[in-house]
Amino acid sequence: MLNFFKKKPHDNWAESPMHDNWYQSSAYFLSSFALITTVSEKGITTIGPYQLSFPFGVINRREWIVISRRGSNTSTHLKRVKKCAMNWVEYDHSKIKPIVDLGYPGQEPEDKMKDCPFELEETPTIAYRADPDRPKVIKNAFQVCECELNDNPEDFYYKGTEDTEYLLLKINHIFLREQWRKNLDLGDDMKIPNMPITFGFRNANQFWFAKHKKAFWLPTPEGKGAQHDAVMYIANRIDTEVTFTENACKQLTGIPKVFVKTALKGIIAEAKKQGITEINQSFVEMINQKRSGAS
Numbered sequence: 001m002l003n004f005f006k007k008k009p010h011d012n013w014a015e016s017p018m019h020d021n022w023y024q025s026s027a028y029f030l031s032s033f034a035l036i037t038t039v040s041e042k043g044i045t046t047i048g049p050y051q052l053s054f055p056f057g058v059i060n061r062r063e064w065i066v067i068s069r070r071g072s073n074t075s076t077h078l079k080r081v082k083k084c085a086m087n088w089v090e091y092d093h094s095k096i097k098p099i100v101d102l103g104y105p106g107q108e109p110e111d112k113m114k115d116c117p118f119e120l121e122e123t124p125t126i127a128y129r130a131d132p133d134r135p136k137v138i139k140n141a142f143q144v145c146e147c148e149l150n151d152n153p154e155d156f157y158y159k160g161t162e163d164t165e166y167l168l169l170k171i172n173h174i175f176l177r178e179q180w181r182k183n184l185d186l187g188d189d190m191k192i193p194n195m196p197i198t199f200g201f202r203n204a205n206q207f208w209f210a211k212h213k214k215a216f217w218l219p220t221p222e223g224k225g226a227q228h229d230a231v232m233y234i235a236n237r238i239d240t241e242v243t244f245t246e247n248a249c250k251q252l253t254g255i256p257k258v259f260v261k262t263a264l265k266g267i268i269a270e271a272k273k274q275g276i277t278e279i280n281q282s283f284v285e286m287i288n289q290k291r292s293g294a295s
């Protein structure tokens with residue numbers, strides 16, 4: 001028995017039976033979780049914890065997919081008013097038990113919010129404040145996505161099952177607390193928020209959580225894959241009003257890494273001066289010619 005968890009170099013494979021909720025009963029899966037705020041029929045903002053919240057539309061469409069048990073408060077409210085806010089908090093041990101309490105099914109919105117230690121505040125989107133269907137957000141959150149339900153059947157093909165609903169959520173706004181917004185631009189000095197992680201519901205009566213250690217980073221491999229991809233990644237994250245085409249980025253692969261951002265910012269400034277919103281190959285060629293004194 002003592003040797004049960006002792007690592008053997010080549011432990012045998014043992015097939016795990018596929019139970020319902022297989023990701024927490026037949027296997028191991030860890031992730032962050034969102035605290036989703038929605039407004040009840042009586043106008044009360046209520047909170048539901050959801051581990052199964054994943055980025056879905058990630059390039060031109062910005063969406064989350066949330067997988068919920070059918071009939072949860074969150075899905076009922078979302079289907080009624082189509083609006084929610086997804087809140088993420090940093091690790092605070094004193095808040096883990098209250099999160100489990102908020103995740104206990106079958107509670108009426110007013111009852112579950114009675115003992116809730118999370119303070120709520122008005123939406124950061126000024127234009128939403130007069131809308132009674134827009135939920136409040138969690139004061140302690142470091143990140144909030146305000147969303148609306150995308151229930152266009154052409155956008156999402158899977159209607160769910162008798163027990164499960166798939167909520168496709170279009171992101172209207174992403175808000176970060178100022179320090180975390182600034183942090184995104186810090187490059188090497190960037191920090192990662194201390195987000196709690198969960199392994200979900202296990203053994204019939206346990207909800208498992210974990211705390212992560214300090215995050216670290218490694219440089220991306222040099223000389224592997226298409227060089228312009230790396231340039232394009234940086235280029236299209238500098239200014240939301242100006243985008244670079246793939247061919248434009250192919251012209252920029254020779255710039256030493258440390259100067260890439262500065263060079264791109266220079267090109268964007270020039271484009272903006274000329275009222276250009278999409279930087280293509282010929283625009284970059286024109287700038288290159290100008291800089292090399294050829295024109």
Ligand SMILES: Cc1cc2nc3c(=O)[nH]c(=O)nc-3n(C[C@H](O)[C@H](O)[C@H](O)COP(=O)(O)O)c2cc1C
Nearest residue numbers: 048049050051052068069072073074100103104105
């Ligand atoms: C950390 C945590 C993660 C959870 N993740 C999910 C999930 O991804 N999907 C789900 O249907 N229920 C999940 N639950 C259970 C729901 O929170 C529970 O169904 C709750 O009733 C939802 O609240 P609501 O009815 O106010 O929406 C989770 C519970 C906890 C504590």
